[in-house]
Amino acid sequence: MTKVQLQETEHATPTESIRIGVYVCHCGLNIAGSVDCEAVAKFAATLPYVVVSKDYRYTCSEPGQELIRSDIKEYKLNRVVVASCSPRLHEPTFRRVCEDAGLNKYLFEMANIREHCSWVHLHDRESATEKAEDLVRMAVARAALLEPEEENTVPITRKALVIGGGVAGIQAALDLADTGYHVYLVERDPSIGGRMAQLDKTFPTMDCSICILAPKMADAGRHPNIELLTNSEVQEVKGYIGNFKAKVMKKPRYVTDECTACGDCVPVCSVTVPNEFDVGLSTRHGIYIPFPQAVPSTYIVDRELCLNKENIIVCDKCIKACERQAIDFEMKPEILELEVGTIVVATGADVFDPASLVEYGYTKFPNVITSLEFERLINAGGPSGGHIIRPSDMKIPETVAFIQCVGSRSERGHLYCSNVCCMNTIKDSLLIKEHWPETKIYVFYLDIRAYGKGFEDLYKRAKKEGVLFIRGLPAEVIEDRKTRNLWLIGENTLQQELYRINAEMAILSIGIEPRKDSAVIQRLLTLSRTQDGFFMEAHPKLRPVDAPTGGIFLAGCAESPKDIKDSVTQASAAAARASILMAKGKVTVEAITPRLIEENCTVCGLCARVCPYNAIIFDKEAKRVEFIEAACGGCGTCAAECPFDAIKMRHFTDEQIFAQIDAATQLDAEKKIIAFCCNWCSYAGADFAGVSRMQYPTNVRIIRTMCSGRVAPKFVEYAFARGAAAVLVSGCHIGDCHYINANYQTLKRVEKLWKKMERLELNKDRLQLEWINASEGERLASKIREMQAIVGSVSAEEIENSKKMMRKG
Amino acid sequence: MESKAIESPKELQEQLLDMEKLKYCFECGICTASCPVMEITSNHYNPRVLLEQILLDPDKVLKKEALWLCAWCYRCYKRCPQRLKVPEIFLALRKMATRQGHLEGFNEALRTVSRHVPFPASYCWVCLHPERSMLDRQFVESALQNATRFSAKERKRRAILAQEAERCKVAVIGSGPAGLTAACELAVEGFPVTVFESMTKLGGMLQKCLPTYRLPKDVLNAEIEHMKDLGIEFRTSTTVGKDLTIGKLRREGFKAIFISTGAHKSRELKVEGCNREGVLHALEFLKEANLGNANVGEKVVVIGGGNVAVDAARTALRMGAKDVAVLYRRSREEMPANPWEVSEAEAEGVKIHFLISPKKILGKNKRVAALECIKMSLGELDESGRRAPLPVEGSEFIMDSDMIILAIGEMPNLTFLPKEIEITEAGTIAVDPFTMETSMPGVFAGGDVVLGPATVVEAIVAGKRAASSIERYLEGEV
Structure with missing residues (x-):
């Protein structure tokens, strides 16, 4: 086999003597199943600077790692390329291997031939192999231009912020505080406790919910390391891993610390409103304590209720009633500025509102209630003193029906399973049986998911107690106008028979949904959300409690619907992950920040204008441009903006990206799509498409940048100049950018390019911009399919035209 | 969109989005429990089971009677947790059965209908829509004759x-x-x-x-x-x-x-100018049209989004109106009229404007001359489970019209x-x-x-x- 010559490039060629080792991984059959790994390895051997090329069954295994380590020594390798899975998965592993063998970890490069190749082209071995070869060619081209980098370390503030005071937040705060770190526990409501405080019993053990939660709440309230900030909201978070600055607004309670919770103020208060804690089934006064076990155990005034139409306080009865003079309407909101090193997000979830499913008659028929309302009814501390009474006539119902999957597993609510409703219903049915064994109970279900420890036993117990489980959801609930009883009509799908069942009360087992204001927290912390709307973890298997943003961890229902046990488990895990960071005391920052090439810089200031972090000091007078490394996020939008090539993005240099484009367009450029994908959303989305085995055409070549804001117009122009048929620029959705707002620049640049293409009479459909987040694999796949049609329509003449035009600039 | 010669149900499964969605049917039974045909035919028909059979053995379904029993009420679709357009799925298969000449199921279905419905032929034309399944009119007529001959006699015998x-x-x-x-x-x-x-x-x-x-x-x-x-x-x-x-x-x-x-009784539209000449209720219009003595304007505007509105618009077009527009205050998604009737009307030339509500009927002398409209946007879900239409401040505009048909509901x-x-x-x-x-x-x-x-x-x-x-x-x- 003859050596394929690297095409003459217009850009840099490496100066030192480069020795590259290439390792093509089979990943069992994950890659080898649809890619001829041996052929790819043989091909790699023909590439410039490659001195050794091998294929191996499991490169990430210890023997695989050892192979690389010994080759580095034996062949004196100074660059390593592994063609295997996504760098988002194993780049850290192989970087460590390089370091062990004395090679700077920035001299390592990965070709993603699994998520971006073998898994998405399962049925076309030939094209998949060709694509894998191209991806290796691109990786080798980039590797030749990699440079060693030194990482800076920054200190970590040994304090943590926990957002949300439900059971997950309380657990995370306690664990962190017990480890010895100072914790700020921020809760929006007047008391901590969250949803768990509202529940009566917990499954599968049937423990009393508040009895096991209250001691934890009290612990959190008096822990010397925990600063409890209830009735408070996080307003702003700035900074980065180890060095966050958060602004928290402490809303006034209008009751000072003098309050002894004697309660003298309550009877004199003349306003009553629905009590949120009892989901509106009881009332409370304008001055109130949320519930008896509330922490902090002090009163609060709902000041809105004390105002008249002109916003003037018209009543002072409570002030007069308070002997200790603890009521102060003059209290003002306070803004606290907190410095923390880590953040745990435990903001919880909302419940589905079933009123939109009109056929079930919630809010129309008084005896149709939700499972959360039921919790308050069956609770001894609830509005009915623990008697389940039906709202229409306060009688204890003799027949009760539970309807499952209300708002879950449905296009009319949420597509996902809410995880807890099956067991919650089983628990509730047993609670009824415990108090009133004669009650006839029906559970209408789709599937009973009793998957956890002790769950199946509880399910069996319900069956033993005579709870009737009927497979098939009611299509309709009809109220008998006289008795207010309910008719449930549906199909028993196992019997293939219609049922028409009369129940005195129906309980809708409502699902869990993301907090309505999740978008606010998402923006504050630059998090990602899945399509379901819950916060996304850094890796679903291996980093399940880390947020994609460094130093931020997730716990409880904010991440996905889960029960108390899982919330507590995850909270402890999040606390442990945060502790690991803080115990180290310092964190290394990836060496991907920019360096100024002073001889090119004209001190125009464009870079400073686009920097999302204000990390560029631009002083026109002093003719000074300076990067503040600690504040820089490393997105690279400054480098893309610089018209004079005066900014070098370390590890993502212009030369490296040009080399990748060169390699990708070396063969059959006119059939290819060059895709620039940001590391956090779109590249991850492409990984997700791979993990989900979503199939799409093989002619796309993905180039990873940290942010779509790094994609300089010259990269796109160069791809066209090299004859590429189409170019895709892809990043996080507007508003979700990992680098605050750097993708606004992407949008602007692409729009400019479109105009330019129009001016040059080029088909502007050949350049596409698509926002794809990490969970939108299908969006990526369908975009590529759609672009395939554009590729097919581009004529040879058009390609030649764009080659000429774009080369001219 | 007319599907071009897809000949195997498997191919069809892959091509139709709803067929794809069919795989997500969890068999909750809501469609069956909502189905009036199930009750009419004394549980002879079960759409859920039929849907499952499409996945198991689509070829077999083409020959089944049940395929032809759905009567297009869309009750199942409105409640289906997966939002499956069940009638559309059946229609696609019916068309294929017609093309492949599997008409035994249709004949069987007519016999079943005749046993359970006292006016089977009318029912067939109104509810089964044989023309949509590409069935030949003469074929349907003779099939009806065969199917109903016995049932009418049987009813009479039992009555006597x-x-x-x-x-x-x-x-x-x-x-x-x-x-x-x-x-x-x-x-x-x-x-x-x-x-x-x-x-x-x-x-x-x-x-x-x-x-x-x-x-x-x-x-x-x-x-x-x-x-x-x-x-x-x-x-x-x-x-x-x-x-x-x-x-x-x-x-x-x-x-x-x-x-x-x-x-x-037609619901009254509460806007100024409803008493002008040239403003009439849809039912009134349809009745006169059936009697053959209705007059139609040149520029007809129908207000409403139900089946009656669509019927009135199509009838107006057939009677020679040059320009027929339907105004509906919500979006296509919320429109109560059957989706296929809406698309048929559009294909015939009826223009349907969404998110528009009438504000005032303007006229010359006593007659209608124009309609002042306002654009709407959708807000939160209301008690009907649909998103409530809200007027967009300052978006008023004028539409010329010489006949306004009100079809905003009957009571x-x-x-x-x-x-x-x-x-x-x-x-x-x-x-x-x-x-x-x-x-x-x-x-x-x-x-x-x-x-x-x-x-x-x-x-x-x-x-x-x-x-x-x-x-x-x-x-x-x-």
Whole structure:
């Protein structure tokens, strides 16, 4: 086999003597199943600077790692390329291997031939192999231009912020505080406790919910390391891993610390409103304590209720009633500025509102209630003193029906399973049986998911107690106008028979949904959300409690619907992950920040204008441009903006990206799509498409940048100049950018390019911009399919035209 | 969109989005429990099972009778957790069955319909839409002849046999699909039935307002003639409230009364200028069109989003209007009219404007000249489970028009009811949902007078339920 010559490039060629080792991984059959790994390895051997090329069954295994380590020594390798899975998965592993063998970890490069190749082209071995070869060619081209980098370390503030005071937040705060770190526990409501405080019993053990939660709440309230900030909201978070600055607004309670919770103020208060804690089934006064076990155990005034139409306080009865003079309407909101090193997000979830499913008659028929309302009814501390009474006539119902999957597993609510409703219903049915064994109970279900420890036993117990489980959801609930009883009509799908069942009360087992204001927290912390709307973890298997943003961890229902046990488990895990960071005391920052090439810089200031972090000091007078490394996020939008090539993005240099484009367009450029994908959303989305085995055409070549804001117009122009048929620029959705707002620049640049293409009479459909987040694999796949049609329509003449035009600039 | 020669159901499965979604059917049974055809055919039909069979063995489904029984009421779709357009899926398969000549299922379905519905031919044209399945008109006609020949005779035979028993008299008020169904079911059991109708012709909405392009009137009239053979007495031009009252009927010895007077009162549009010449209600317009004496304008605007609005628009177009527009205040998603009728209307040239609401009817002298409209946007879900339309401030604009047809809903006229009979908040008669009995013993009600404007199949269900409870009621009485 003859050596394929690297095409003459217009850009840099490496100066030192480069020795590259290439390792093509089979990943069992994950890659080898649809890619001829041996052929790819043989091909790699023909590439410039490659001195050794091998294929191996499991490169990430210890023997695989050892192979690389010994080759580095034996062949004196100074660059390593592994063609295997996504760098988002194993780049850290192989970087460590390089370091062990004395090679700077920035001299390592990965070709993603699994998520971006073998898994998405399962049925076309030939094209998949060709694509894998191209991806290796691109990786080798980039590797030749990699440079060693030194990482800076920054200190970590040994304090943590926990957002949300439900059971997950309380657990995370306690664990962190017990480890010895100072914790700020921020809760929006007047008391901590969250949803768990509202529940009566917990499954599968049937423990009393508040009895096991209250001691934890009290612990959190008096822990010397925990600063409890209830009735408070996080307003702003700035900074980065180890060095966050958060602004928290402490809303006034209008009751000072003098309050002894004697309660003298309550009877004199003349306003009553629905009590949120009892989901509106009881009332409370304008001055109130949320519930008896509330922490902090002090009163609060709902000041809105004390105002008249002109916003003037018209009543002072409570002030007069308070002997200790603890009521102060003059209290003002306070803004606290907190410095923390880590953040745990435990903001919880909302419940589905079933009123939109009109056929079930919630809010129309008084005896149709939700499972959360039921919790308050069956609770001894609830509005009915623990008697389940039906709202229409306060009688204890003799027949009760539970309807499952209300708002879950449905296009009319949420597509996902809410995880807890099956067991919650089983628990509730047993609670009824415990108090009133004669009650006839029906559970209408789709599937009973009793998957956890002790769950199946509880399910069996319900069956033993005579709870009737009927497979098939009611299509309709009809109220008998006289008795207010309910008719449930549906199909028993196992019997293939219609049922028409009369129940005195129906309980809708409502699902869990993301907090309505999740978008606010998402923006504050630059998090990602899945399509379901819950916060996304850094890796679903291996980093399940880390947020994609460094130093931020997730716990409880904010991440996905889960029960108390899982919330507590995850909270402890999040606390442990945060502790690991803080115990180290310092964190290394990836060496991907920019360096100024002073001889090119004209001190125009464009870079400073686009920097999302204000990390560029631009002083026109002093003719000074300076990067503040600690504040820089490393997105690279400054480098893309610089018209004079005066900014070098370390590890993502212009030369490296040009080399990748060169390699990708070396063969059959006119059939290819060059895709620039940001590391956090779109590249991850492409990984997700791979993990989900979503199939799409093989002619796309993905180039990873940290942010779509790094994609300089010259990269796109160069791809066209090299004859590429189409170019895709892809990043996080507007508003979700990992680098605050750097993708606004992407949008602007692409729009400019479109105009330019129009001016040059080029088909502007050949350049596409698509926002794809990490969970939108299908969006990526369908975009590529759609672009395939554009590729097919581009004529040879058009390609030649764009080659000429774009080369001219 | 006409699918071009997809010949295997597997291919079809892959091509249709809903077929793809079908794989997510969790078999909750909501479609079956919502299906009026299931009840009409005494559980002979189960859409959920049919959907599952499409996944298991699509080839087999092409030959099945059940494929042809769906009557397009869309109740299943409205409640389906997966939002499966079940009728559309069946239609795709029906078309394929037609192309491949698997028509035995259709014949079988007509026989089943004939056994359970007293006016099978009308039912076939109105509810089964054979033309949409690409069935040849002559073929359908002869198939209907074959299927109905026996059932009509059988009904007559049973009626004559049953007449030997001494039974109480039953009055049916209104001769629409609910009333006709109840009358026939009872006549077959030997009850002497008298049907009272305010119009000169029988058939209610079927006769009066259903456009002739959907139901040829000779088909309907022939079937009503057959009913006379069952011993049913028809008294036309007799209006309840004017010529007779519930109390009078009781005194005349009718032991049970079924009220099926329908929903003929058009809802009023509360905007300025509604009394101008050239503004009329859709039902009025459709009725006049069926009688052949309606005039149509050049630029017709229909206001409303239900099936009646679409029918009126299509009829106006057929009568020669140059420009027909439908204004609906929500979006396509929320439109209550059947989606395929909407797209057929659009294909014929009806323009449908969404998120637009009328504000004022403008005119010259007394006549209509234009319509002032306002754009709407959708807000939060309202009590109907749909997103509430909200006017967009300052978005008013003027549309020229010389005829405005109001189709914003119909409601029953209940002024004739004695006060013993309870009425719901929605202005319909309150009945026990299963027995159809009103708050007055021996008086039953069903059809649009109970449901508000609904489909023919739903009216038939009501007629059947009422007939069987009247039978039970009278047997207890004798």
